[in-house]
Amino acid sequence: MTTPKKLVLIGNGMAGVRTLEHLLKLAPGAYEITIFGAEPHPNYNRIMLSSVLVGGADLNEIVINDWNWYKENNITLHTGHTVTKIDTARKRVITNLGLEADYDSVIIATGSNPFMLPIPGADKTGVIAFRDIKDCETMIETSKSYKKAAVIGGGLLGLEAARGLLHLGMEVTVIHKHDYLMERQLDEAASRMLQRELEGQGMKFLLNKHSASITGRRRVNALQFTDGSELAADLVVMAVGIRPNIALAKASGVDINLGIVVDDYMRTNIPDIFAVGECVEHQGIAYGLVAPLYEQGAVLAKLLAGVETAGYAGSVTSTKLKVSGVDVFSAGYFREKPGTRALRIQDDLAGTYKKIVIQDGKLVGAVLFGDTTDGAELFATIKKGESVAGKEKELLLGISSDLLGQSGGGNRLESMPDDEIVCGCNGVSKATIAEAIQAKGCVTVGQIKSCTKASASCGGCKPVVEGLLTLYAGDAVGEPVKEGICGCTTLSRDEIVEEIKRMKLMTVKEVMHVLDWDNKDGCSKCRPSLNYYLGMLYPEEYIDENESRFTNERYHANIQKDGTYSVVPRIYGGVTSPADLKKIAEVAEKYDVPMVKFTGGQRLDLLGVKKEDLPKIWEDLDMPSGHAYGKTLRTVKTCVGSTFCRFGTQDAISMGIKLEKAFERLNTPAKVKLAVSGCPRNCAEATIKDFGVVAIDGGWELYVAGNGGVKVRACDLLGTVKTEDEVMEWASAYLQYYRENAQWNERTANWLERVGLDSIKKALEKQEDRLALVARIEKTLSLTTDPWKEIVENDHLRKNFEPIPSAQAQTV
Ligand SMILES: Cc1cc2nc3c(=O)[nH]c(=O)nc-3n(C[C@H](O)[C@H](O)[C@H](O)COP(=O)(O)OP(=O)(O)OC[C@H]3O[C@@H](n4cnc5c(N)ncnc54)[C@H](O)[C@@H]3O)c2cc1C
Ligand SMILES: NC(=O)c1ccc[n+]([C@@H]2O[C@H](COP(=O)([O-])OP(=O)(O)OC[C@H]3O[C@@H](n4cnc5c(N)ncnc54)[C@H](O)[C@@H]3O)[C@@H](O)[C@H]2O)c1
Ligand code: SF4
Numbered sequence: 001m002t003t004p005k006k007l008v009l010i011g012n013g014m015a016g017v018r019t020l021e022h023l024l025k026l027a028p029g030a031y032e033i034t035i036f037g038a039e040p041h042p043n044y045n046r047i048m049l050s051s052v053l054v055g056g057a058d059l060n061e062i063v064i065n066d067w068n069w070y071k072e073n074n075i076t077l078h079t080g081h082t083v084t085k086i087d088t089a090r091k092r093v094i095t096n097l098g099l100e101a102d103y104d105s106v107i108i109a110t111g112s113n114p115f116m117l118p119i120p121g122a123d124k125t126g127v128i129a130f131r132d133i134k135d136c137e138t139m140i141e142t143s144k145s146y147k148k149a150a151v152i153g154g155g156l157l158g159l160e161a162a163r164g165l166l167h168l169g170m171e172v173t174v175i176h177k178h179d180y181l182m183e184r185q186l187d188e189a190a191s192r193m194l195q196r197e198l199e200g201q202g203m204k205f206l207l208n209k210h211s212a213s214i215t216g217r218r219r220v221n222a223l224q225f226t227d228g229s230e231l232a233a234d235l236v237v238m239a240v241g242i243r244p245n246i247a248l249a250k251a252s253g254v255d256i257n258l259g260i261v262v263d264d265y266m267r268t269n270i271p272d273i274f275a276v277g278e279c280v281e282h283q284g285i286a287y288g289l290v291a292p293l294y295e296q297g298a299v300l301a302k303l304l305a306g307v308e309t310a311g312y313a314g315s316v317t318s319t320k321l322k323v324s325g326v327d328v329f330s331a332g333y334f335r336e337k338p339g340t341r342a343l344r345i346q347d348d349l350a351g352t353y354k355k356i357v358i359q360d361g362k363l364v365g366a367v368l369f370g371d372t373t374d375g376a377e378l379f380a381t382i383k384k385g386e387s388v389a390g391k392e393k394e395l396l397l398g399i400s401s402d403l404l405g406q407s408g409g410g411n412r413l414e415s416m417p418d419d420e421i422v423c424g425c426n427g428v429s430k431a432t433i434a435e436a437i438q439a440k441g442c443v444t445v446g447q448i449k450s451c452t453k454a455s456a457s458c459g460g461c462k463p464v465v466e467g468l469l470t471l472y473a474g475d476a477v478g479e480p481v482k483e484g485i486c487g488c489t490t491l492s493r494d495e496i497v498e499e500i501k502r503m504k505l506m507t508v509k510e511v512m513h514v515l516d517w518d519n520k521d522g523c524s525k526c527r528p529s530l531n532y533y534l535g536m537l538y539p540e541e542y543i544d545e546n547e548s549r550f551t552n553e554r555y556h557a558n559i560q561k562d563g564t565y566s567v568v569p570r571i572y573g574g575v576t577s578p579a580d581l582k583k584i585a586e587v588a589e590k591y592d593v594p595m596v597k598f599t600g601g602q603r604l605d606l607l608g609v610k611k612e613d614l615p616k617i618w619e620d621l622d623m624p625s626g627h628a629y630g631k632t633l634r635t636v637k638t639c640v641g642s643t644f645c646r647f648g649t650q651d652a653i654s655m656g657i658k659l660e661k662a663f664e665r666l667n668t669p670a671k672v673k674l675a676v677s678g679c680p681r682n683c684a685e686a687t688i689k690d691f692g693v694v695a696i697d698g699g700w701e702l703y704v705a706g707n708g709g710v711k712v713r714a715c716d717l718l719g720t721v722k723t724e725d726e727v728m729e730w731a732s733a734y735l736q737y738y739r740e741n742a743q744w745n746e747r748t749a750n751w752l753e754r755v756g757l758d759s760i761k762k763a764l765e766k767q768e769d770r771l772a773l774v775a776r777i778e779k780t781l782s783l784t785t786d787p788w789k790e791i792v793e794n795d796h797l798r799k800n801f802e803p804i805p806s807a808q809a810q811t812v
């Protein structure tokens with residue numbers, strides 16, 4: 001038996017220990033391993049520090065290898081020791097505390113140091129980085145006694161720190177030197193959308209700002225900028241990038257440049273000294289994300305185990321911001337340059353943006369905002385490097401689902417190699433996930449997460465994990481895969497509503513806590529849906545959580561492409577008056593409204609309004625909100641009907657106004673549009689509305705679940721009635737039944753297709769059932785108020801519309 005060689009690992013972090021995990025599998029017993037780690041902890045998942053800050057995990061949960069792991073693998077671990085020198089002549093390492101250890105081979109995995117701006121006052125108490133457990137603990141402690149936090153750096157780390165500090169109850173301002181956030185990962189359009197979303201969560205921003213000094217006696221009390229302005233701050237977190245930690249390598253004669261220079265096998269210039277992780281520079285690049293570091297570790301482990309391997313060839317990277325409620329994804333070379341072509345889709349209403357960049361017929365980069373489900377597929381396509389010529393639009397529209405095996409291109413997941421890493425953050429391979437499903441019986445993403453940690457960090461791999469679940473659980477196990485309303489829970493809409501009723505849960509937080517949400521803060525899908533369900537179930541007791549709503553609903557106006565808003569006052573049934581038209585014209589002139597436009601719903605839209613002008617405009621207009629922005633009743637379109645039209649059989653205008661006055665301000669699962677036509681010629685297009693009314697001789701036909709949007713759907717006939725009162729009764733009952741049974745964000749057309757017309761007819765056929773529904777909708781309607789009026793009359797609410805200080809608007 002050969003004596004094991006002595007292997008010393010310097011740095012007990014993610015990349016180094018990951019390399020050893022591989023090595024232990026490939027060549028158990030081949031090495032006598034000693035690890036030196038400067039931190040006092042066992043190896044932990046640094047990525048998850050962001051989750052710790054927002055209460056999504058505690059420090060014990062982020063440990064990757066606990067103390068026992070080292071014992072079980074006969075590894076000698078020295079924590080709290082910083083190696084200060086590698087004596088390459090005597091093949092020995094020496095620590096700051098005087099400990100020495102001989103080696104045959106040594107791996108340097110010292111990671112990075114956070115870059116601290118060298119400005120006066122940077123050494124004051126309360127000025128920290130965000131890199132390790134200690135920083136995380138300092139933030140949590142500080143938030144208990146102090147209020148104002150400043151985060152310098154609007155990159156991934158700065159924004160995740162800022163989100164954490166907000167969660168801890170601090171007021172947070174992010175100071176960024178560029179004019180838009182995350183410029184290293186996003187283009188300007190996506191970045192502006194991100195900023196708006198984060199502002200909605202309460203984050204403040206100072207862009208184009210350069211920090212000059214930090215003031216305070218011992219502790220920081222303010223941050224001063226080069227333009228002379230300042231910001232009060234009790235805590236300053238610097239998140240302005242990282243620098244490879246090369247001090248030890250330099251002191252030991254190892255070649256360094258930006259980082260420790262290595263070849264494709266992670267060898268340095270000195271025999272038997274290897275390096276891996278963030279401290280390394282490979283082909284001129286130092287990586288700052290775990291996926292490439294794990295790839296490096298796999299190559300090095302094979303080399304040390306004597307297993308043949310191709311060298312490390314560099315990595316294409318992708319990132320996902322880990323801020324709940326905000327989906328941002330970026331991969332590859334997303335900037336346009338000569339020789340590239342970019343395709344984009346931007347939907348300001350849905351708050352989504354997608355851009356792909358093509359070079360030489362191949363996909364080379366992508367940016368996604370608002371909906372990142374295509375991220376995994378786009379990233380896989382970038383990595384494959386195959387031609388996508390002719391399929392660019394399919395890629396852009398997200399209908400080329402080769403990766404998940406949903407299109408004719410064959411199932412890429414089936415042919416994916418077993419050892420391919422699916423979850424870059426946690427280094428989980430396809431084989432590990434397959435084993436979790438097939439051998440350990442996992443049938444939900446949540447279970448796979450608990451079992452393997454795949455999708456536990458940034459969540460970017462979730463679509464692939466879901467695809468594998470369908471592949472293995474669907475085919476091999478045959479068990480139904482139960483999915484929750486979003487990634488935070490496995491509970492369906494109906495289960496959640498049942499539990500809320502059964503346990504009398506009264507707030508969004510309570511629901512998430514009691515029903516054991518995976519992500520304690522929820523996300524942009526579950527928070528607004530819970531807010532809706534609670535409001536629907538408890539119209540009297542529940543206090544609407546404004547922060548759970550989307551930007552448009554929070555500001556009671558539609559945000560436009562350029563960040564301005566649109567104002568649509570209510571114009572019942574499309575009928576206005578000279579007085580109202582005059583008011584609208586005067587307001588448009590007074591506030592320099594760039595455009596006044598008739599909408600498709602027969603109203604007037606004032607476009608290009610500045611946020612700070614909104615309350616003043618509403619005050620001057622003195623008209624109710626048209627709710628053109630929310631998941632509520634939008635418009636009731638009418639034709640002129642029997643009042644003026646020679647074909648009209650009924651008074652469509654007064655019927656429409658009656659309906660609009662009854663249901664204005666009603667919260668619904670998704671937006672609801674109504675129309676009334678005075679005869680079957682149907683000039684108001686009532687048969688493509690959520691609820692349409694068409695006059696016939698001696699009565700009215702009632703139509704439901706139509707849609708004139710992306711997917712046009714003609715209504716189904718619900719029934720025929722004789723009187724206006726009956727129209728009101730059926731409309732009320734139908735809308736309330738929809739409110740009580742549809743999923744949040746489900747339009748009536750989709751709802752009806754899901755549950756079937758017959759089930760709806762059955763639920764409404766008995767008058768006693770209809771009247772019970774009518775009573776419930778009337779209760780809800782009796783409690784609604786006009787949001788514009790409420791804001792106009794409340795100074796505190798008006799403050800939310802004041803401009804956010806920017807580089808142009810100085811002192812804070
Ligand atoms: C808050 C946060 C969130 C992040 N989120 C993501 C994410 O979502 N996705 C992603 O891909 N990446 C993320 N990262 C980056 C990721 O954590 C790093 O890329 C990764 O941890 C680097 O691994 P490493 O082993 O090279 O360095 P580290 O994990 O930093 O390990 C190096 C270790 O070596 C120790 N050490 C240094 N010098 C010595 C010495 N001389 N002697 C002994 N020990 C020494 C250090 O104390 C440290 O413990 C995040 C980073 C942070 C801070
Ligand atoms: N979700 C994730 O993937 C994730 C999360 C956190 C951290 N990380 C990684 O951790 C590392 C550190 O993150 P980071 O965000 O600090 O690095 P970064 O280099 O990506 O971003 C730093 C940001 O700070 C800004 N900046 C630089 N100097 C500034 C100054 N003087 N004033 C104001 N702004 C300034 C830069 O413009 C840049 O946008 C990176 O490698 C990052 O990839 C990744
Ligand atoms: S729908 Fe009939 S009543 Fe209404 S405008 Fe058209 S033709 Fe006239």
Ligand code: FES
Pocket residue numbers: 422423424425426454455456457458459460461462
């Ligand atoms: S890739 Fe980030 S959690 Fe899987």
